[in-house]
Amino acid sequence: MRDPRRPVRRLTVAGVLALLLPLLAGCSGDRADTGGVITLRFQSLAWQKESVDATKALVKEWNAGHPAVQVQYVQGSWDTVHDQLLTAFEGGEAPDVIHDASDDLADFAYGGRLADLNALLPERLKRDIPARSWGTTTFGTGVYGVPFLQEPRVLIANTKLLRSSGVRVPTVEQPWSWAEFSQVAKRLSGAGRYGVAWPLKEPVSATLNLGLGAGGRLFARDAGGKAKVEFTAGDAVVPTTIAAQVNTDHSAARATLGMGGSDTLPGFFGGKYAMVPLGFSYRQQIARQAPPGFAWTVLPAPAGSAGLDQGVSPQTLSVAEDSPHKKEAVAFIDFLLTPAHMVRLAGGDWMLPTGTDALKDPALHTTEDGWATGAALAPYLRPAPAQSVRGYPEWKDKVATPALQEYYSGAIDTGELRKRLVQDGNRVLARYQR
Amino acid sequence: MTARTRVLGRAGQYLALLAYLVFLAFPFLWLISTAFKSPRELGSLHPTWIPRHPTLDNFRQAFDEQPLLHAGLNSLIAAVSAALIAVVIATPMAYVMARHRGRLATAATGWVVVSQAFPFVLLIIPLFLVLKNLRAINSVGGLVMVYVVWSLPFALWMLNGYVRAVPAELEEAAAVDGAGRLRTLVSVTAPLLAPGIVATALFAFITAWNEFFFALVLLKSPEKQTLPVVLTHFLGAEGVADLGPLAAAAFLATLPSLVIFALIQKRITGGMLAGAVKS
Numbered sequence: 001m002r003d004p005r006r007p008v009r010r011l012t013v014a015g016v017l018a019l020l021l022p023l024l025a026g027c028s029g030d031r032a033d034t035g036g037v038i039t040l041r042f043q044s045l046a047w048q049k050e051s052v053d054a055t056k057a058l059v060k061e062w063n064a065g066h067p068a069v070q071v072q073y074v075q076g077s078w079d080t081v082h083d084q085l086l087t088a089f090e091g092g093e094a095p096d097v098i099h100d101a102s103d104d105l106a107d108f109a110y111g112g113r114l115a116d117l118n119a120l121l122p123e124r125l126k127r128d129i130p131a132r133s134w135g136t137t138t139f140g141t142g143v144y145g146v147p148f149l150q151e152p153r154v155l156i157a158n159t160k161l162l163r164s165s166g167v168r169v170p171t172v173e174q175p176w177s178w179a180e181f182s183q184v185a186k187r188l189s190g191a192g193r194y195g196v197a198w199p200l201k202e203p204v205s206a207t208l209n210l211g212l213g214a215g216g217r218l219f220a221r222d223a224g225g226k227a228k229v230e231f232t233a234g235d236a237v238v239p240t241t242i243a244a245q246v247n248t249d250h251s252a253a254r255a256t257l258g259m260g261g262s263d264t265l266p267g268f269f270g271g272k273y274a275m276v277p278l279g280f281s282y283r284q285q286i287a288r289q290a291p292p293g294f295a296w297t298v299l300p301a302p303a304g305s306a307g308l309d310q311g312v313s314p315q316t317l318s319v320a321e322d323s324p325h326k327k328e329a330v331a332f333i334d335f336l337l338t339p340a341h342m343v344r345l346a347g348g349d350w351m352l353p354t355g356t357d358a359l360k361d362p363a364l365h366t367t368e369d370g371w372a373t374g375a376a377l378a379p380y381l382r383p384a385p386a387q388s389v390r391g392y393p394e395w396k397d398k399v400a401t402p403a404l405q406e407y408y409s410g411a412i413d414t415g416e417l418r419k420r421l422v423q424d425g426n427r428v429l430a431r432y433q434r
Numbered sequence: 435m436t437a438r439t440r441v442l443g444r445a446g447q448y449l450a451l452l453a454y455l456v457f458l459a460f461p462f463l464w465l466i467s468t469a470f471k472s473p474r475e476l477g478s479l480h481p482t483w484i485p486r487h488p489t490l491d492n493f494r495q496a497f498d499e500q501p502l503l504h505a506g507l508n509s510l511i512a513a514v515s516a517a518l519i520a521v522v523i524a525t526p527m528a529y530v531m532a533r534h535r536g537r538l539a540t541a542a543t544g545w546v547v548v549s550q551a552f553p554f555v556l557l558i559i560p561l562f563l564v565l566k567n568l569r570a571i572n573s574v575g576g577l578v579m580v581y582v583v584w585s586l587p588f589a590l591w592m593l594n595g596y597v598r599a600v601p602a603e604l605e606e607a608a609a610v611d612g613a614g615r616l617r618t619l620v621s622v623t624a625p626l627l628a629p630g631i632v633a634t635a636l637f638a639f640i641t642a643w644n645e646f647f648f649a650l651v652l653l654k655s656p657e658k659q660t661l662p663v664v665l666t667h668f669l670g671a672e673g674v675a676d677l678g679p680l681a682a683a684a685f686l687a688t689l690p691s692l693v694i695f696a697l698i699q700k701r702i703t704g705g706m707l708a709g710a711v712k713s
Contacts, residue, residue, distance in 0.1 A: 041654065047670045049499055075656055077666035087651040091562040093571055095654070101671065202672060262674055270479025279672070289477030 038069045038325050040332060043076040043095035045315070048284060051348030058344070062335055069328045071097075089113040094320040096329045102136035102147055103205075103313035106388055109144035115319040116142035120330040125337060133354040136314055136383040145316035148337050149351040151280035152301070152310060152377040153210060154370070155196075159295035161188060161274040172300050172308065172376040178214060178241050181302040185251040188274040195251040197273035198242055201260045203404040204396045206277070208385050209311035211238045214304030217385050218421070226433045227389045229425040231418040237304055239407060240414060247410040257408050269294055277301065280374045284350040287369055298370025300377055308377060311384035314354055352378050391432030399424045462688070468681035469493070476677055492678035493686075496668075502683055504657065505664040510690075512574050512649075512660060513642035516581035520589045520638040521631055523582070528593035529619060533602070543594070546587040554647050562651060572654045580648050585638040592637065596630030597623070640691050661687045 046055045052075075059073045074095055076084065082104055088094040089108065098114070108114050121143070126134075129147060137145035162169060167184045170176045176184060185195030200206060208218055215234025219227050245252035253273060256264050261278045262285060268276050269291055286296055300308055317336065319329040335341070339357035343364065346353040352374055353359055364375045386392040403420040406412045412420075463483070468476065470488045475481075496502060531539045561580060562571070570576030600623055608618045624631075646662035653659050665687060668680035 045671075047667060048676065049495070052499065073656070074654060075659075075664075075667050077663075077669055078671040079666050079669045080650055083647075084650055087558055087562055088654075090559050091566050091571065093562075093566065093654065205672075260672065260674070262677070265477050266479040266481070269477050272479060281670075282674070285477075285674070288473045291474055291477070 037067070038328055040069065040071045040097060040323075040325060040329055041074055041095040042071050042097040042332070043074045043099055045076045045078050045081060045099045046345075046348065047078065048349060051345065054344045054348035058336055058341055062332060069325075069332070071332055085113075089320070089322075092322055094322060096320055096323040096325060097332060098145075098318045098320060100145070100316055100318060101313045102145060102316050103384055103387060103392070105137060105145055105316060105318065106139055106390060106392065108318075109139040109142065110390060113321055114144040115321045115323065115326050116144060117146065117319060117330060118143045120319075120326060121146070122330075122334050125334055128337075128339070128355045128357055130354070130356060132382055133314060136312070136387055137316055137318075139388055145318035146333055146337060147314035147316050147354045148342060149346055149349055150312045150314040150354055150378075150381055151351045152312065152374060152381055153206065153277055154280055154301060154373065154377070155275050155277050155299040156268070156282065156286060156370075157275045157297045157299050158268065158271065158273075159297045161193075161271070162297060165274075169297075170299050170302075172373060175300045175303040175308055178237055178302045178304055182241055182245060182249065182251070185245055185275070186249050189249070189251040193271065194253040194273050196245060196275045196277070197253045197256040197259075197264045197267060198246070198277060198408075199259045199261045199264045200242075200257045200405070200408060201263075202401075203257075203408065204400045205313070205384070207238050207242075207404055210277075210301055211235055212311045212382055212385060213301070213306050213309045213380075214238055215306050219385050219389050227391075227429055229395075229422045229429065231422050234305065236414060236418075239404065239417065243408055243410070243414075246408060254409070257405070265289060275299075280352065280370075281350040283369050298373040300373060308380040309382050310377075310380060311387075312381045313384045313387065315349075315351075352381075389429065391429045394432075395425050395428045399428055462692075465681050465685050465688070468677060469685045471678065473678060492682035495676075496679040496683040496686075499679060500664050500667055500683065501656070502661070502664065502686065505659055505661045506687070508574060508658060509643055509660040509662070512577050512581060513639045515574075515578045516585060516642040517635040517639040519578065519582045520585045521593075521635045524586055524589040524593050524634065525624070525627070525631060526619070528590050528597050529623065531590070532594050532597035533605075543591075546590055549587050558647070558651055561648075565652065571652060572658060574653075574658060577649060577652050577660075578642075580652065581638075581642040581645065584645075584648075585641050588641075589634045589638055592634045593627070593630060596627050596634075599630075600626045636694050636697070640694060643691055 042059065044052075044055050046052045056073055059071050063070050076099065081100060085094060085098065085100070085108065089111075094113070105114065118141075125146065133147045133150070134143060136147050137143055165184075165188050167187055168176075168180075188195035198206075208216075211218065211234065214237035216232060216237065218229060218231065218235050220230045221227055242252065246254055246257065253267070256267070256273070261276070261282050264273060264276050264278075265282075265285065267273045268286075269289065280298075283298065290296060301310060317333045319326050319333070323329055336345070337355065339353075339355055339361070342353040342355045342358035343361045346358065347363060350369075352364065358364075359375060359378055363371070365372050386396070389395075400421060403412070403417055403424075407414070407417040467481075467483055467485060469492055470485045470490070472485075472487055472489050472491065475486060531542055565571050565576045565579070568576070570579060604622055604626070605618050608622045613621065644662065645660075646666075649660040649663050650666075653663065665680065665683055668676045668683065670676075
């Protein structure tokens with residue numbers, strides 16, 4: 001007797017095979033015959049619509065003009081780039097052109113994963129980008145990336161509250177001192193409102209990079225070139241100011257200490273916070289989300305003994321050491337970073353270009369959305385203090401982040417903060433410098 | 435115990451259950467709410483559950499900016515294939531482990547439990563190198579291999595419970611009637627195991643559908659990336675996110691898992707508890 005279920009079984013088996021055969025065929029990866037055409041893989045971390053569109057358009061332009069060297073655009077993510085690159089390097093499968101941030105490059109550069117671009121970079125590009133920016137991608141004697149986009153930390157202020165308070169509005173030429181900033185924050189506080197909201201979910205980079213202007217460096221090198229942590233009076237200015245605002249003056253909101261920048265925006269729009277220190281690119285979100293009629297202003301961060309200097313970790317383009325087409329990869333980077341193209345990329349990300357020529361573009365000097373203030377701050381941007389310190393990521397995660405979080409919440413005092421940053425920190429760094 | 439105490443006790447149980455349900459449902463309901471809000475409303479100091487001006491713009495933007503459909507198809511192919519292969523391999527293995535309880539079966543069961551303790555990070559680089567030698571990097575086939583290996587231990591453990599719940603006497607009766615081992619397994623045991631096999635397959639499907647880390651590391655080409663990887667493209671540096679489109683895409687990505695889990699949750703608990711009590 002025939003089994004009535006047999007046709008169903010046959011169909012099931014056929015379905016399974018139909019699914020699996022293409023899979024097994026796909027196991028050969030993507031090594032198609034390219035017929036002499038070089039294909040470069042470019043992993044981009046552009047993520048906002050405007051910057052993705054700008055980057056893809058430039059890749060398209062390159063591909064149209066260079067039939068022998070084609071670039072494949074690969075979308076990466078800021079959130080996962082380090083782990084993903086780490087694995088790709090281990091397996092010899094890294095992209096040819098790598099988009100990252102300079103503070104993520106040190107271990108890859110020292111580990112021989114990135115190509116030294118010193119001899120490959122065209123003179124035009126070398127001249128166009130200032131030495132201070134090259135400093136962010138120079139490790140030892142090699143240059144392991146091209147810094148191309150950067151953002152200062154600025155104060156985004158509620159224009160109406162600022163004007164009605166009668167305080168002096170700071171400019172790049174005449175910024176607030178840290179003491180004056182504290183006074184202004186107090187004056188803007190009251191009636192359920194805080195003068196400032198510090199989003200310190202990631203407290204280390206904000207503290208270190210703003211500390212540069214107050215004369216802090218935190219990291220020093222001994223005669224042998226070994227990095228060590230030192231906590232000077234300059235290093236104490238930013239953390240003590242913030243801690244006093246939160247715990248003594250009550251001019252800074254305690255609730256925002258554990259927040260990211262985006263989390264503070266509803267309170268800022270709602271008039272709960274008068275000022276929010278944020279990265280320059282946050283203006284894009286503010287412009288999109290601000291309620292109708294809400295006026296906001298971009299102010300320079302407070303200045304200290306070193307003026308308006310602050311540390312930055314620019315976005316970078318690097319070439320993998322394993323890439324067989326380094327020359328072509330650098331040519332593509334050079335194309336991507338011509339002044340006009342750099343302006344397009346900067347506009348898409350609401351950031352500043354590092355290139356001197358690109359920075360002159362009128363589009364970056366309009367007062368609209370605070371572009372002019374940011375552009376005026378560009379000469380003051382320096383390599384982040386921790387930039388080339390091996391072991392910095394571990395020091396940041398295991399020592400500095402918990403210590404600063406406890407300090408800002410009032411759980412420990414300045415002496416204990418100093419002890420932890422220096423003693424515990426140097427123990428961590430020592431392991432990387434034997 | 436008085437009737438009043440019993441009623442109060444029962445009311446307390448229901449209240450606790452309700453609180454737990456609210457706790458579990460809150461993130462998902464908030465995700466749905468966020469998916470339908472405009473950027474302005476997302477920046478409001480006083481957020482509301484029901485969007486004041488519901489919009490589909492986030493969905494439009496999500497589809498416009500990222501290849502969600504294509505990524506969804508990749509996820510579907512990887513998850514369905516992994517589930518089918520895992521079940522095909524795990525069923526006979528589970529049968530042997532359940533029916534032949536010797537030292538080998540005990541050791542195998544122990545290994546299954548221990549293998550669940552290995553963290554992803556520990557395995558990823560050796561796995562990457564193995565797949566590279568097999569030329570299976572950057573292919574959905576390679577990813578399926580990984581998913582099968584990853585879901586096999588749990589599938590085995592689940593099916594083990596189901597096999598034990600099938601009375602051995604039925605198989606003995608089939609043997610008396612002249613059926614061989616394979617025939618018994620195919621014609622007698624497998625039909626009784628069907629609900630368990632389906633539940634296990636669906637569990638493997640959900641595991642693979644939601645998996646992120648292996649897919650991130652193993653797939654390079656944009657056209658091969660799966661849905662969880664594509665979702666990260668809505669995130670910027672320092673935790674900044676394009677919240678509306680991200681919520682819309684995440685909501686759509688969650689739906690298949692939710693629907694499937696709703697269908698199989700009874701069977702999963704049944705499988706876990708099968709054979710726990712001698713009847």
